[in-house]
Amino acid sequence: MANRMRIGALLGASLAFACSMAAHAASTNGGLGATHYNLSSLKANGHYDRFIVTWRPGSAEQANPALMQQSMGVALNRAGLMRATLGAQGRMQAPVQAAYGRRLAIGADLLRTSRKLDRNEAAALMSQIASNPAVLHVAPDVLRHPVSDIAAPANLRPATLQPSDPQYRDYQWDLKAPSGSATAFGDRDYGGSRVNAAWSLANGANGQGIVIAVLDTGITTHVDVNTQLAGAGYDFITDHLLSGRKQDGRKPGGWDAGDWTTSEPWKSMCTDEFDPPQPSSWHGTHVASTVGAERTNNGIGLAGIAYRARVLPIRVLGHCGGYDSDISDAIIWAAGGHVAGVPDNTHPARVINLSLGGYGQCTADDPMGQAIALANRRGATVVVAAGNDGDDVANYSPASCPGAVTVAATGITSRRAYYSNYGRGIDLAAPGGGIYAGDKNSGKQVSDGFIWQALNSGTTRPVANASSYAGYAGTSQATPHVSGTVALMQAARLARGLKLLSPAQVLDILKRTAATPKVKPDRLIGAGILDSYAAVSLAIAKAPSVSQATPLDNGVARTGQSGAKGSQVVYRIDVPAGAGRLSVHTSGGSGDVTLYLRHGAPATPEDYHCRSDHPGTTESVVLNHPAAGSWYVAVVGKTAYRGVSVQGSYTLLR
Incomplete structure (x- = not known):
């Protein structure tokens, strides 16, 4: 998540200073300083035969797969798994053997066992692996799944689509302003994201377009879906049972070959009373269409968000889901990083969408945490679904990974969708659909309870050039x-000759411009509901000129200051040579503000030397030995504020 403090170099080392504020800095090194292992993804009824091990740099094992396998064998022996045991139903189980898998892009290695282990066996093995001094971290290679969306019933689907985007008006409440306007179905829209207004500022295009990578089930051909980059995508699924291919291995192209579980071997492998057999979901096509692949203003069907961006589909989910090891490789590849055995991505993404996940707590040391950190360093914003379990997001991965922008779901009334995960780990919410009338947790399912987009009509394998549409609800x-809006933000900046925002800057803008729900949230859902227009507007807002800065006299407070949400008011204090200390404070009044400070030019949320950001209006920055000249103070409204005092003061050395 975004750092709370940033300290920049000021005009060279000679102008270095101490910047004191009550804030914390987020770790960016992965935190791989101590050996530990993560058992949070292990379920009581789960079975595991794949483990991801990060070795200490310079260790003998790190450079030698044979030694890795030997070390795994020692751990199996110590865990009591290298002897025949009595298993379920009284059957004898052979001793467990170890095998080397492959090296992941994060530098960790995949090791496998000859049979699946139950939770206790897996925990014992991981503990023994971690006891080796050469090991830094151990995690199970967990199967993740598309976030379990709720499908709209067939009787709510639009009639045969006809003539620009004729069903946009009736069905896509989620892209419109939350003004309370009546929809075609009689509901009042208080939950829209103002994408329609954002289109007046950007459509995702700049040159060849911002690239959005959608890591999901892949994409299918459809009369209303742009699959321009489908061939440039990749199928990262290595296990043939998940990919549906005859052999293990990856394959060029981001096409969705289907993920049905209605036939063998998948019916036996991955269905039960809680997860019944299902036809192919075409989940990736629906998600990609929302983000921008849906052709827009073409007289057919529905609209996508960043419709002039380029959507890069990457298949990581197949029959029964997809493994962390494959998903983490795909994240790095999507951002332009190198993955052994795969040609480098010629269309690096600035936005990566992960509408997938599963149980478990993600740390910076885990494979997903490391992959997201590497993608962030390459400038890619990684946007992740919070999950549909109605639970604390802290218990789900990759939603709880550091560096991810984690998104909850709301409905047309602006209520938190009853299924949406929640908690302190949520950054913001966006329209996901409430399913039932009034966004309640039961009752009559309504058209305005879903997000509508293109979908394939095949039950197993895809139908070529499908023309069907469907509604889903979910995070x-x-x-x-959110991913589409990030693409609009970045494209708008490029179109105006501005440099791209960093992932931390993107998150800061998304949170500062999020709208307050009309219905008070029953659980924490972050900063509010996505306001696409406000986010794009702030992303391209020009810094106030020097002449617009309000002067501050030394030690004299300017009282009664006010501003709107997202407003940016700049002040200036002139510091003489020889000053020993500079203090800038805001206090009093009501609302919530953030304080930025910069030397020589107006501070902005994207360009500053110091920042103070706490709930409320009390902010403070203190500099020792400040450089002489003009210091600019920016007070930015996280919410509307009024009656706030702004004061700057400096002391002179005697």
Whole structure:
């Protein structure tokens, strides 16, 4: 998540200073300083035969797969798994053997066992692996799944689509202003994201377009879906049972070959009373369409968000889901990083959408945490679905990974969708659909309870050039609203000759411009509901000129200051040579503000030397030995504020 403090170099080392504020800096090194292992993804009824091990740099094992396998064998022996045991139903189980898998892009290695282990066996093995001094971290290679969306019933689907985007008006409440206007179905829209207004500022295009990578089930051909980059994508699924291919291995192209579980071997492998057999979901096509692949203003069907961006589909989910090891490789590849055995991505993404996940707590040391950190360093914003379990997001991965922008779901009334995960780990919410009338947790399912987009009509394998549409509800649908908006933000900046925002800057803008829900949230859902227009507007807002800065006299407070949400008011204090200390404070009044400070030019949320950001209006920055000259103070409204005092003061050395 975004750092709370940033300290920049000021005009060279000679102007270095101490910047004191009550804030904390987020770790960016992965935190791989101590050996530990993560058992949080292990379920009581789960079975595991794949483990991801990060070795200490310079260790003998790190450079030698044979030694890795030997070390795994020692751990199996110590865990009591290298002897025949009595298993379920009284059957004898052979001793467990170890095998080397492959090296991941994060530098960790995949090791496998000859049979699946139950939770206790897996925990014992991981503990023994971690006891080796050469090991830094151990995690199970967990199967993740598309976030379990709720499908709209067939009777709510639009009639045969006809003539620009004729069903946009009736069905896509989620892209419009939350003004309370009546929809075609009689509901009042208080939950829209103002994408329609953002289109007046950007459409995702700049040159060849911002690239959005959608890591999901892949994409299918459809009369209303742009699959321009499908061939440039990649199928990262290595296990043939998940990919549906005859052999293990990856394959060029981001096409969705289907993920049905209605036939063998998948019916036996991955269905039960809680997860019944299902036809192919075409989940990736729906998500990609929302983010921008849906052709827009073409007289057919529905609209996508960043419709002039380029959507890069990457298949990481197949029959029964997809493994962390494959998903983490795909994240790095999507951002332009190198993955052994795969040609480098010629279309690096600035936005990566992950509408997938599963149980478990993600740390910076885990494979997903490391992959997201590497993608962030390459400038890619990684947007992740919070999950549809109605639970604390802290218990789900990759939603809880550091560096991810984590998205909850709301409905047309602006209520938190009853299924949406929640908690302190949520950054913001976006339209995901409430399913039932009034966004309640039961009752009559309504058209305005879903997010509508293109979908394939095949039950197993895809139908070529399909023309069907369907509604889904879930955080899977909320997430591409944010991803599409990020693409609009970045494209708008490029179109105006501005440099791209960093992932931390993107998150800061998304949170500062999020709208307050009309219905008070029953659980924490972050900063509010996505406001696409406000986010794009702030992303391209020009810094106030020097002449617009309000002067501050030394030690004299300017009282009664006010501003709107997202407003940026700049002040200036002139510091003489020889000053020993500079203090800038805001206090009093009501609302919530952030304080930025910069030397020589107006501070902005994207360009500053110091920052103070706490709930409320009390902010403070203190500099020792400040450089002489003009210091600019920016007070930015996280919410509307009024009656706030702004004061700057300096002391002179005697």
